Amino acid sequence: MLDSWLTLWHWTHLFESLLVNGKICHAFTFQKERLDLWIEHENETYQLAWQPFQNQFSFYMPANTSLPRKKVNLFAREFAHPITIINISQHSHFPIVRFELDEGQEFLFDFRHPHGNVYFRKNGLLSNQFLKSVVWRPVEECWLNSMELKSAVLSNELSPHPQSLKFHLIEPRLFDNPDWLLNSPSRRLPEIASPGEPKHTKVEGHAGADDNSNIAEIVRSILHLSRQHKPVTSQDSVEKRAHTVLKRWQRKAEKQKAELADNDWQTIQHQADGLAIAIASRLKPEKPETLTLRPEFSPTGTEMVVPLNPQFSLQQNLERLYQSVRKTKLRTSDHAARLAQTETDIEKLEDLIEAGVEDLLRKFLEEQGERFSQEAGVAAVHLPYRTFTSPSGLAILVGRNARDNDT
Numbered sequence: 457m458l459d460s461w462l463t464l465w466h467w468t469h470l471f472e473s474l475l476v477n478g479k480i481c482h483a484f485t486f487q488k489e490r491l492d493l494w495i496e497h498e499n500e501t502y503q504l505a506w507q508p509f510q511n512q513f514s515f516y517m518p519a520n521t522s523l524p525r526k527k528v529n530l531f532a533r534e535f536a537h538p539i540t541i542i543n544i545s546q547h548s549h550f551p552i553v554r555f556e557l558d559e560g561q562e563f564l565f566d567f568r569h570p571h572g573n574v575y576f577r578k579n580g581l582l583s584n585q586f587l588k589s590v591v592w593r594p595v596e597e598c599w600l601n602s603m604e605l606k607s608a609v610l611s612n613e614l615s616p617h618p619q620s621l622k623f624h625l626i627e628p629r630l631f632d633n634p635d636w637l638l639n640s641p642s643r644r645l646p647e648i649a650s651p652g653e654p655k656h657t658k659v660e661g662h663a664g665a666d667d668n669s670n671i672a673e674i675v676r677s678i679l680h681l682s683r684q685h686k687p688v689t690s691q692d693s694v695e696k697r698a699h700t701v702l703k704r705w706q707r708k709a710e711k712q713k714a715e716l717a718d719n720d721w722q723t724i725q726h727q728a729d730g731l732a733i734a735i736a737s738r739l740k741p742e743k744p745e746t747l748t749l750r751p752e753f754s755p756t757g758t759e760m761v762v763p764l765n766p767q768f769s770l771q772q773n774l775e776r777l778y779q780s781v782r783k784t785k786l787r788t789s790d791h792a793a794r795l796a797q798t799e800t801d802i803e804k805l806e807d808l809i810e811a812g813v814e815d816l817l818r819k820f821l822e823e824q825g826e827r828f829s830q831e832a833g834v835a836a837v838h839l840p841y842r843t844f845t846s847p848s849g850l851a852i853l854v855g856r857n858a859r860d861n862d863t
Contacts, residue, residue: 464567467513468546468553469602474502474517479538480557483531486524491574491586494523495541506565508587511572531584534561534576545599554599568593694814694821698805701826705802712795719791721784727762728777729755734762735770 478497485491493504503516543556555563562577573590576583582592730749741747744766754760764773801824808817823843844852 464546464551464553465602465605467515468544468605470515471504471544471553471555472602475504475541475555476544478502478541480535480541480555480563481538482523482529483535484523484527484529486527489587491530492527496538506572506574508572508590511567530586531576534578534584543601545601546605547595548598548600548605550595552595564592566592694818695809695812697826698809698817698821701821701824702802702805702809705798705805709795709798709802712791712798716788716791716795719784719788721781721788724777724781724784726755726760728774728781730760731762731770731774731777735774741770 475495475497478495480493480495482494483491484494487507490505490507495502495504500517503514505514505516506512507514539561540558541555542558545554545556546552547554551567553565553567555565557563560579564575564577566573566575569590573592574586575592576585580597585592730753731747733753733755734747734749737753739747739749739753741764745764747762747764747770749760749762751758764770765776768776805820808820811817825842842854844854846852
């Protein structure tokens with residue numbers, strides 16, 4: 457379990473080197489059960505995100521350029537104005553990291569619970585917490601900075617706490633994969649993956665008396681090296697795009713099936729036929745808005761209620777119902793044709809994915825409007841039309857909707 461303790465120690469050391477004397481400007485959430493801190497320090501903006509699931513940190517260097525629009529502010533009373541981080545320390549016996557703030561305030565990241573929690577204290581008294589269901593368990597006030605804690609452990613004065621943690625370091629403008637995992641940081645730099653290998657890198661570490669490396673410098677070096685890595689077009693990238701398109705088409709097919717079910721022209725046809733029988737039998741509606749037909753007058757043999765528009769006569773309502781039947785039939789035919797085409801495309805795409813022939817898969821996707829860039833094999837602008845070839849060899853461009861057809 458020493459590696460898990462080292463992980464927490466290294467990240468405490470990273471926070472010390474980057475965030476001390478910085479100002480916490482915002483505390484908010486825009487994802488379920490995730491706390492985000494917006495910290496400004498030396499003309500840099502850092503975003504520290506924490507999720508209870510597996511006690512997971514995400515550290516963005518620098519932060520995203522703008523705050524999310526649909527955010528919910530947290531600790532609004534405590535962070536009514538920016539608060540300076542005076543010191544960052546770790547508890548001597550428990551997996552707790554403390555951010556000491558000005559005016560006697562503290563931010564505590566407590567990892568003792570399986571899902572952890574974040575607490576806010578003022579003058580030693582608990583005033584707020586992130587998850588209301590996880591109660592703070594008091595501990596002896598014994599806090600050490602990263603170097604003091606490391607010296608105490610190496611001199612056998614303390615035993616590292618057995619706590620399994622996961623931490624993520626993400627630079628969003630450089631990495632597609634949000635799971636670039638640093639489970640156990642160490643002194644040596646990782647090797648950047650060669651083309652065709654996974655882009656995430658696991659950095660393994662160990663404890664040692666001479667381990668005085670600065671984790672912040674390691675992080676910067678990793679990010680610098682990653683900028684030199686250029687993704688290349690590969691079969692994996694084409695297949696990934698194909699699976700994305702397949703999911704989109706499957707959602708589209710479900711939507712088209714729902715639209716087809718909503719266009720029930722047969723029900724309207726029965727209502728029109730029933731109203732025609734009522735007019736021939738000289739039946740009168742009980743209410744201006746509805747006409748109830750007994751089974752002997754109903755075309756279905758069961759009691760039926762025909763909706764009426766009080767502004768029109770029975771004959772005019774009959775004409776409007778038959779007109780609605782014709783329009784609904786046309787819509788149903790159109791929806792059925794589009795659904796059949798979508799299901800055909802899905803079946804063909806599934807066959808191509810199973811065959812695994814990159815050229816055929818790419819060609820089919822391009823015919824469906826998916827355009828690939830030359831650098832990374834990633835789909836670029838989504839084309840507003842689909843391409844078909846006529847028997848005479850002419851290219852036919854069909855818009856995806858009425859607006860695209862007009863274009």
